[in-house]
Amino acid sequence: MNLPDYHFIAAPLWLVTVLHLLTLTLHFFAMNILFGGAAITLWSSARNRWGGTQAVDFSRLFPVATAATVTLGVAPLLFLQLVYPRQVYAAAIVSGWFWLFVPAAVIVAYYAFYRASFSGQRTGRVNHVMLALAAAGLIYVSLVYSSVFSMAEQPALVRSLYAKNQSGWVWNPAVGAYALRWLHMLAGAMTVGGFFVGMMGQDNPKVAATGKAAFAGGMGVAAAAGIAYLVSLMPYLEAFMRSPAITVLAAAILLSLASLQFYLRKNFWVSGLALFLSVFGMVYVRHVVRLLRLGNAFNPASWRIAPQWSPFLLFLVCFVAMLAVLAWMLWLFFRPKGEAA
């Protein structure tokens, strides 16, 4: 029967890859601010390190950061499923129950952030239980993602695990393949969270000090875990060293150091830009590592390319309009109330 073939990608692969990496960077940045910011706020508030209302003020921002994280996570998930459906779905199915509980964990975290925000406004105190619950939900999500997405890079492992167990309760047993990567992500979140806390609380020396410590400390741990992870990729290391990823990685490390330098000078905008570009570089490196680990099992270049230009152009128009409307709404929100439209 002559039916349309759906095994194609509706744009050049490079375009989809750029969109995937860009939106994933945005998602990571928002998620790092959320998780790192919440963890630092919880830790500081529980030890009463800041005094005043700073922690309560921070806790009011987390629902917004959650909305941003979730919203910005939809696009990279879409592009991931577009290019790697067979790898990602297979790994998700093998860990089906853990995967299914991810949205539930995010709903709990989101709700807990709102509860913490509302109770903070009402009582003037941080609701530690709710913040801890939210952080636990996010840690669960990060663990499942690390397990599943790492497994997706090893189709042979997925096949062997499925052959033994079809219950959907399978956790990636190759812990060494993702534990360091997970730690790197977590420490990265503390780095970006430290940046966020330090920037938002720059007028409060105690908060600024906490932010600085988290930023620098998180960066140190992230670097150590990241290098250890790379070393653990021994069979792929030679190919990695010969790829452009090594140059990008070096640039990303330099950018993160530059970010710290500008941060210490309280030049937050430049610091933030350098940090964002550094995360973008890391996301690219992550992409290259995925391709190397997939090896002969799957090459995205094997997709048939059949561009759908008219819907793509409509997307482009909508994307630009989205940015314009977002900027305009933020301007409306932050301008003084008395100012005429």
Next chain:
Amino acid sequence: MHYPFWDQPIGYGVLMATIAVFHVFVSHFAIGGGLYLVVNEHFARRAGDAQRLEFLEKLSKFFVLATLVAGALTGVAIWFVIGLLAPAATEALIHNYVWGWAIEWTFFVVEIAAAMVYYYGWKRMTARAHLTVGWIYFVAAWLSLVIINGILTFMLTPGRWLATGDFWDGFFDPTYWPSLVLRTGVCVMLAGLYALLVASRLEPGDFKAKTVRQAAGWSLAGLAATVLSQVWYWKAIPADITAKALQVMPTPIRSIEISFWLAGAIALGMVALAAFAPRKLGTTVALAFMALGLAWFGAFEWSRESLRKPYIITGYIYGNGAEVGEAENYKRDGYLAQIPYRTGDEGADLFRHACRNCHTLEGYKALKPAFDGTDRAFIAAIVQGTQHLKGNMPPFLGTPAEAELIADHLDQRIDKRPLADIYKLDGRLLGRKVYDIRCGKCHVLGTDSDKSKSLAGQSAEDLNGLLDMAANLGEGMPAFTADAAERKALVAYLQTLGKGGRP
């Protein structure tokens, strides 16, 4: 076929429906609620009605919590679930509609951001700016429906896309416009119901009465648009689908009937509420109306999903993930050749991929009770003739040897005792059970497949002769392999049916 199978003893249809119905309920209400908020804010500001503005501000808190937390995240949850339950169809949808979803994402981002700005902006923004953001929210939310509607309707009525593969042919498919009007009507109806819920918490008085009447008016207006466009929607569905549904699919038809009854109940309730008890509306009653709205939506979505049977994407991918375009390959090479994730038990692997998407062994749409008391040969024949069974099932496209493997798998798990022993039956009741198990899978009494009239005047000898040559009576008919006692009971029952009886 290309994926592992998430093998759980739960009804996948029920799991999917639970999440999806809750999501569409909240997400439609997120659109209508946005319109309700901004329209009311507009009039309240024009009239300088501080009480109403205070009411709307409270409403927006509930609204943001419900839509951003429950609405957005259950939408994400649908992605997670469909990837587990129907990965092949999800893959097909994403490859065809990636830019549709990407466009929808841009509206989603604006919608979420606008909801936040609207909620946090009551006190800090100018009235005009706040209203503008409210309108941005509503337009973005509705545009997101405009996009998703195209993908949803594509699944039931892909139209010319099946021939052209063109994005827009599939998007603006035959049911696109009626579905868009219908869903827009639902948004307005749910906005009214949700405003009723919040109004039910107000102190009794003129303000409450006015708010309740107004909310009831919104619900009625939305309901009118919904019911009219539901008729239009039904007429827009290709005749072969609706005709098949009327012949052999009681579920969608019953769901549609229920949806009309529920719409009538909501309409009557709204009129009664607005006319007689606008001041007395309590939270329980308001919640009951919300529940009716949810039930209506559930019935409608259930009918839409059921109408698609035996497909996930009509004419393109069957409910079990088998691709229509690959049918010849399946028939030639078998299913197993297409299943890369194997467990070493071929019968189990085939059963999972051919049957388990819809059936469990002992739970939802259970197969064990459907085959208890039968035998391997009967099961194998039924497997090979699934397209003839009641409920509009997909055909079995594997090889005869693979059907035997599935039969082996099931045969090892059923109760092999005679039906008389399993169910403690004899006489005509046993005959009826034999009919249900051996004949009723296709020949449902009272439907087009009911052949009981042709049995009129047949003697026991004639009927025994028919049973002897059952396998030759028509395509998909299994041989009659039951024992003598069941044969005797069935013959007696068939004679009763031939006389017009229904014991």
